Amino acid sequence: xxxxxxxxxxxxxxxxxxxxxxxxxxxxxxxxxxxxxxxxxxxxxxxxxxxxxxxxxxxxxxxxxxxxxxxxxxxxxxxxxxxxxxxxxxxxxxxxxxxxxxxxxxxxxxxxxxxxxxxxxxxxxxxxxxxxxxxxxxxxxxxxxxxxxxxxxxxxxxxxxxxxxxxxxxxxxxxxxxxxxxxxxxxxxxxxxxxxxxxxxxxxxxxxxxxxxxxxxxxxxxxxxxxxxxxxxxxxxxxxxxxxxxxxxxxxxxxxxxxxxxxxxxxxxxxxxxxxxxxxxxxxxxxx
Amino acid sequence: xxxxxxxxxxxxxxxxxxxxxxxxxxxxxxxxxxxxxxxxxxxxxxxxxxxxxxxxxxxxxxxxxxxxxxxxxxxxxxxxxxxxxxxxxxxxxxxxxxxxxxxxxxxxxxxxxxxxxxxxxxxxxxxxxxxxxxxxxxxxxxxxxxxxxxxxxxxxxxxxxxxxxxxxxxxxxxxxxxxxxxxxxxxxxxxxxxxxxxxxxxxxxxxxxxxxxxxxxxxxxxxxxxxxxxxxxxxxxxxxxxxxxxxxxxxxxxxxxxxxxxxxxxxxxxxxxxxxxxxxxxxxxxxxxxxxxxxxxx
Numbered sequence: 001x002x003x004x005x006x007x008x009x010x011x012x013x014x015x016x017x018x019x020x021x022x023x024x025x026x027x028x029x030x031x032x033x034x035x036x037x038x039x040x041x042x043x044x045x046x047x048x049x050x051x052x053x054x055x056x057x058x059x060x061x062x063x064x065x066x067x068x069x070x071x072x073x074x075x076x077x078x079x080x081x082x083x084x085x086x087x088x089x090x091x092x093x094x095x096x097x098x099x100x101x102x103x104x105x106x107x108x109x110x111x112x113x114x115x116x117x118x119x120x121x122x123x124x125x126x127x128x129x130x131x132x133x134x135x136x137x138x139x140x141x142x143x144x145x146x147x148x149x150x151x152x153x154x155x156x157x158x159x160x161x162x163x164x165x166x167x168x169x170x171x172x173x174x175x176x177x178x179x180x181x182x183x184x185x186x187x188x189x190x191x192x193x194x195x196x197x198x199x200x201x202x203x204x205x206x207x208x209x210x211x212x213x214x215x216x217x218x219x220x221x222x223x224x225x226x227x228x229x230x231x232x233x234x235x236x237x238x239x240x241x242x243x244x245x246x247x248x249x250x251x252x253x254x255x256x257x258x259x260x261x262x263x264x265x266x267x268x269x270x271x272x273x274x275x276x277x278x279x280x281x282x283x284x285x286x287x288x
Numbered sequence: 289x290x291x292x293x294x295x296x297x298x299x300x301x302x303x304x305x306x307x308x309x310x311x312x313x314x315x316x317x318x319x320x321x322x323x324x325x326x327x328x329x330x331x332x333x334x335x336x337x338x339x340x341x342x343x344x345x346x347x348x349x350x351x352x353x354x355x356x357x358x359x360x361x362x363x364x365x366x367x368x369x370x371x372x373x374x375x376x377x378x379x380x381x382x383x384x385x386x387x388x389x390x391x392x393x394x395x396x397x398x399x400x401x402x403x404x405x406x407x408x409x410x411x412x413x414x415x416x417x418x419x420x421x422x423x424x425x426x427x428x429x430x431x432x433x434x435x436x437x438x439x440x441x442x443x444x445x446x447x448x449x450x451x452x453x454x455x456x457x458x459x460x461x462x463x464x465x466x467x468x469x470x471x472x473x474x475x476x477x478x479x480x481x482x483x484x485x486x487x488x489x490x491x492x493x494x495x496x497x498x499x500x501x502x503x504x505x506x507x508x509x510x511x512x513x514x515x516x517x518x519x520x521x522x523x524x525x526x527x528x529x530x531x532x533x534x535x536x537x538x539x540x541x542x543x544x545x546x547x548x549x550x551x552x553x554x555x556x557x558x559x560x561x562x563x564x565x566x567x568x569x570x571x572x573x574x575x576x577x578x579x580x581x582x583x584x585x586x
Contacts, residue, residue: 029455033402100304102301103304110297112295122308125308125313127516128316136315139318158311163308216400220403259406262403267394270394271394278463
């Protein structure tokens with residue numbers, strides 16, 4: 001009996017430890033972000049207070065009002081930035097997925113010479129940092145005349161995302177047994193129909209997770225966008241964040257407000273698809 | 289008229305190859321060429337002067353370059369290992385939860401949604417020596433009454449950057465390892481239990497080997513990202529104080545854009561791209577080996 005009781009106590013202690021550990025981990029992971037959210041509602045005086053004000057006395061929407069307000073009173077053309085970001089991220093993700101699906105399918109289904117080399121070669125293009133590419137790309141894009149356009153940034157982001165989407169999608173298609181599509185073809189489907197009606201639906205969850213990664217990458221990218229965009233016609237949100245930085249001061253409140261606006265779409269998207277994300281990763285990434 | 293007939297795999301791969309060639313390969317060739325010239329942004333005609341491997345020789349004997357190189361490797365090893373350990377712990381804890389797991393998983397991925405530049409500003413703010421969250425908390429708790437200059441002291445600045453880097457990327461490891469945990473077949477675990485393994489033994493000899501491929505994938509992805517680290521460092525310390533946190537790409541960015549010595553910057557860039565490729569190939573081979581061990585084929 002005594003051993004039973006100690007056993008039960010130990011289990012209870014372990015459980016408490018587990019919950020405490022989880023709480024601590026979540027605090028560290030979410031704390032800094034929540035603090036940014038909180039500060040976006042606090043007046044600047046309180047943010048900069050010394051000694052610090054822990055319990056906010058006053059919450060208001062001043063920073064948001066200023067941000068959406070005129071350029072003269074500390075506002076930035078935030079809606080335009082938001083639209084630019086959205087157009088660029090969505091389009092480049094869609095194109096990267098199409099290109100990645102074609103490429104991934106080729107790697108998963110066909111045998112050809114030099115396959116491993118082409119694969120590693122594609123991956124290595126991701127090793128090139130945005131900073132290294134930005135100047136030559138700038139010169140090149142300036143020659144063709146697509147600097148400061150949506151098209152230019154989209155093109156750059158597609159190239160940035162394609163290696164990774166190919167890698168993931170290749171994994172997902174390998175999971176789909178080739179016999180499925182063959183059976184469909186025997187039943188009279190063309191190869192194209194077999195792909196869309198049989199193989200694509202099975203790999204869909206995985207393709208969605210590749211899409212999330214591509215979207216988040218382009219939504220958050222800074223180094224390339226900073227070079228390839230010049231004006232409000234194409235600046236994205238991460239670049240717009242720097243509008244709050246003057247030479248010696250930072251408008252923390254305004255910056256926090258823009259940051260909140262930047263996180264919301266990513267947060268919604270991730271919450272909606274996180275189940276598929278895990279299923280997709282299990283599928284694709286590993287069991288090549 | 290004969291129509292050129294390409295094999296189907298090439299047709300499918302062609303869009304990817306064309307885009308990567310246009311956006312990555314051509315600019316890289318341009319900068320490869322310029323790394324053999326004394327190209328300065330302020331003097332465009334210097335692009336046509338060929339000076340051979342001068343820039344490379346200069347980079348290889350430059351103490352500043354090697355210091356930045358060493359710091360990047362330090363950041364890579366420390367950050368990747370910490371992220372791996374924390375990610376593993378987090379994934380194990382989350383996988384044991386029975387209720388509210390969906391919400392926990394979303395919370396766990398919270399840092400992943402932050403733009404690196406945002407992470408930079410956030411931690412610049414949090415580690416601010418005067419009004420930052422960390423110092424305020426330490427002082428309110430009475431642990432210290434001096435303002436600790438997190439971003440100004442050489443060693444603390446590197447610590448702050450590693451902290452920011454680990455904070456952002458632990459979720460990447462956690463999510464991949466969690467995916468791995470869900471995919472583990474139950475039979476070997478039960479067999480281990482029947483054979484009388486302790487929980488630690490079954491974790492060490494059954495679960496962990498199965499998770500290794502997932503860990504290597506995360507390592508491969510992250511090693512590329514950390515080797516390219518730029519945004520966070522640029523914003524938090526701009527390579528300072530006195531170059532104590534200068535990493536390869538902040539050094540290269542500064543040489544290229546601020547000092548306008550583009551040719552020299554590109555030469556350093558090529559040396560460091562090899563570093564990234566080395567790590568990628570390294571983890572790729574580890575991954576293939578781990579997969580082969582589990583009988584997952586190639």
